[in-house]
Amino acid sequence: MKYLHLIWAALFRRKARTILTLVSIVAAFLLFGMLDAVRTSFDQAGQSANGAQRLQTGSRLSFIQTLPQSLEAQIAQVPGVKMVTYANWFGGAYQDPHNQVFSFAVEPNYIDLYPEIEVSPAERKAFDETRTGALVGEKLAQRFHWKVGDKIPMQSTIFPNREGSKNWTFDIVGIMHSKDKKAGGFYDQMFLLHWKYFDETTPYNRGQVGWYVTRVADVNQADRVARAIDAISANSDHETRTQTEQAATASWMKQLADIGLIVGSIMGAVFFTLVLLSGNTMMQAVRERTSELAVLKTIGFSSASVLAMVLAESVLLLLLGGLIGLGLAALIIPAVSAGSGGMLNLPGVGAGSWLLGLLLMVAIGLLVGALPALRAMRLNIVDALAGR
Amino acid sequence: MNTLIEIRDLSKVYERGRQKVEVLHHINLDIAQGDFLALMGPSGSGKTTLLNLIGGLDTPTGGSIGVAGQRLDQMGAGALARWRASHVGFVFQFYNLMPMLSAQRNVELPLLLTKLSAAQRKKNATIALQLVGLADRASHKPGELSGGQQQRVAIARAIVSDPTLLVCDEPTGDLDRQSAEEVLGLLRTLNREHGKTIVMVTHDPKAAEYANHTLHLDKGTLVEQAAA
Numbered sequence A: 001m002k003y004l005h006l007i008w009a010a011l012f013r014r015k016a017r018t019i020l021t022l023v024s025i026v027a028a029f030l031l032f033g034m035l036d037a038v039r040t041s042f043d044q045a046g047q048s049a050n051g052a053q054r055l056q057t058g059s060r061l062s063f064i065q066t067l068p069q070s071l072e073a074q075i076a077q078v079p080g081v082k083m084v085t086y087a088n089w090f091g092g093a094y095q096d097p098h099n100q101v102f103s104f105a106v107e108p109n110y111i112d113l114y115p116e117i118e119v120s121p122a123e124r125k126a127f128d129e130t131r132t133g134a135l136v137g138e139k140l141a142q143r144f145h146w147k148v149g150d151k152i153p154m155q156s157t158i159f160p161n162r163e164g165s166k167n168w169t170f171d172i173v174g175i176m177h178s179k180d181k182k183a184g185g186f187y188d189q190m191f192l193l194h195w196k197y198f199d200e201t202t203p204y205n206r207g208q209v210g211w212y213v214t215r216v217a218d219v220n221q222a223d224r225v226a227r228a229i230d231a232i233s234a235n236s237d238h239e240t241r242t243q244t245e246q247a248a249t250a251s252w253m254k255q256l257a258d259i260g261l262i263v264g265s266i267m268g269a270v271f272f273t274l275v276l277l278s279g280n281t282m283m284q285a286v287r288e289r290t291s292e293l294a295v296l297k298t299i300g301f302s303s304a305s306v307l308a309m310v311l312a313e314s315v316l317l318l319l320l321g322g323l324i325g326l327g328l329a330a331l332i333i334p335a336v337s338a339g340s341g342g343m344l345n346l347p348g349v350g351a352g353s354w355l356l357g358l359l360l361m362v363a364i365g366l367l368v369g370a371l372p373a374l375r376a377m378r379l380n381i382v383d384a385l386a387g388r
Numbered sequence B: 001m002n003t004l005i006e007i008r009d010l011s012k013v014y015e016r017g018r019q020k021v022e023v024l025h026h027i028n029l030d031i032a033q034g035d036f037l038a039l040m041g042p043s044g045s046g047k048t049t050l051l052n053l054i055g056g057l058d059t060p061t062g063g064s065i066g067v068a069g070q071r072l073d074q075m076g077a078g079a080l081a082r083w084r085a086s087h088v089g090f091v092f093q094f095y096n097l098m099p100m101l102s103a104q105r106n107v108e109l110p111l112l113l114t115k116l117s118a119a120q121r122k123k124n125a126t127i128a129l130q131l132v133g134l135a136d137r138a139s140h141k142p143g144e145l146s147g148g149q150q151q152r153v154a155i156a157r158a159i160v161s162d163p164t165l166l167v168c169d170e171p172t173g174d175l176d177r178q179s180a181e182e183v184l185g186l187l188r189t190l191n192r193e194h195g196k197t198i199v200m201v202t203h204d205p206k207a208a209e210y211a212n213h214t215l216h217l218d219k220g221t222l223v224e225q226a227a228a
């Protein structure tokens, strides 16, 4: 600690260069903070107490394959199943194909399986009674300025109606509020329509179901129930795969994109560049301080303490930039989440990210400082003083 | 007078690739405690090499060198570093101060290796700066000081941990006459009033006059020469 002023002075000996390097470290760790938040939010998707009680059953082949509606009665018979419902992907877009909406055609009891979604009893009743009715998430309603009573046109990017047009009309009968604001980003953006209306209107669907959702009575029985559900369709032309909501979300997202891999490769490239850059800074810093380091050794500083000082200098550089970067990420992420109107619900920089970030800072600092530190340690005093 | 430094049959060989250069040949020399010795000689004669051996910065190829009974030629790098920290102060031609640190912090450097508290370190550094007449420049960085002032800061740094021995390699080599005389006067005071043993390499006969006596080195051997 009593060497800190020495290390600090060494670090800012070339202010411009150190600050430039710091800026790149800040940028790298800012990116790391944001991407790690994205990764964490993907990892956490479906991780809730309610989610743990839900199983999702889809086609074993692919998530685009559909299943017969007749399975519902059979699944309901499986011991341990408390409730079952089903849904289809509707693929809706509002006004512009780019305004994609998370829209599902569901059986009316769908929301009974999601206690985290709140709909007033009156609106719920209206939904049950209106064939063309739709329940919309509150953020979605805000985004498009919808209110109960509106009749809105909606395009399906997949399904035409019987006239061959992909334009559908819905009556908004209720607003869904998610109780769990942290995990609720998705529900607040959801658009639910009647499966019956969907099935009867599009010639593309005839009694087919995209997936089933089952609520089990006992979480500990979830695995057994899942196997029993899959056993119903074993060796049929519509074999199923049943997973917990969490596993299903994870594998569904994996089919879209392997976020872990993407984040990993981006950060790998960023940190690789960072190692080269800050390594170069440290190398230069030590090279131009040759005679100063020689003086320290002349005065009696041991080779080991010179080594430690250079290592400390590079770890300090990384910690300084890294903590500022992660700190900025912690400030920016909530703003990004808020700015996205609930589309993105990033969890912020969690303890895990801070810890991983700190580890990375120290590791990169040591890695980057190792060569210059060794050079400083091996420095021959007599040669260095003579400028050889 | 007691002998402080005892040099016997000392030789130093540098290897440049396959070529071996014997820079010092079988030097024998005693330096008394409290002496102020000037080392002169042509460029390349081995003055710096001998001084570095006396200061424990380098190790001899042959022979022995003892300082106050301790055999430097038998010490490893770590032991030499510890020995230097408590027994020698160094003054170089180009001052070699840390450009980012204030005069005060520069002088304090050797004390970081001691167990002294921060307050003690500061106090001792202030005393050393007073001794070289620069107490009012304590907060200045080397870049804000003249060459002569920088060299006096370097001297303060060399004496702050109260070593017995000062080794100076052309301490006035980069200074004008006036600053050189200040620095040399300071060294003489340190020798006469504070009992420091000083070995000083110089090219300047006027500088050598400040010493008690002068030895000449030529092609790696000490040559007898009547005092100038």
Ligand SMILES: Nc1ncnc2c1ncn2[C@@H]1O[C@H](COP(=O)(O)OP(=O)(O)OP(=O)(O)O)[C@@H](O)[C@H]1O
Residues within 6 Å of the ligand: A382, A383, B014, B015, B016, B021, B023, B041, B042, B043, B044, B045, B046, B047, B048, B049, B050
């Ligand atoms: N590390 C080394 N490797 C190779 N040769 C060296 C080394 N150190 C010194 N020499 C050689 O030893 C000889 C004496 O060098 P030294 O620096 O002791 O001379 P000097 O008397 O101090 O000269 P000057 O007055 O120019 O400072 C020179 O020829 C020099 O080139």
Ligand SMILES: [Mg+2]
Residues within 6 Å of the ligand: B047, B048, B049, B169
């Ligand atoms: Mg020399």
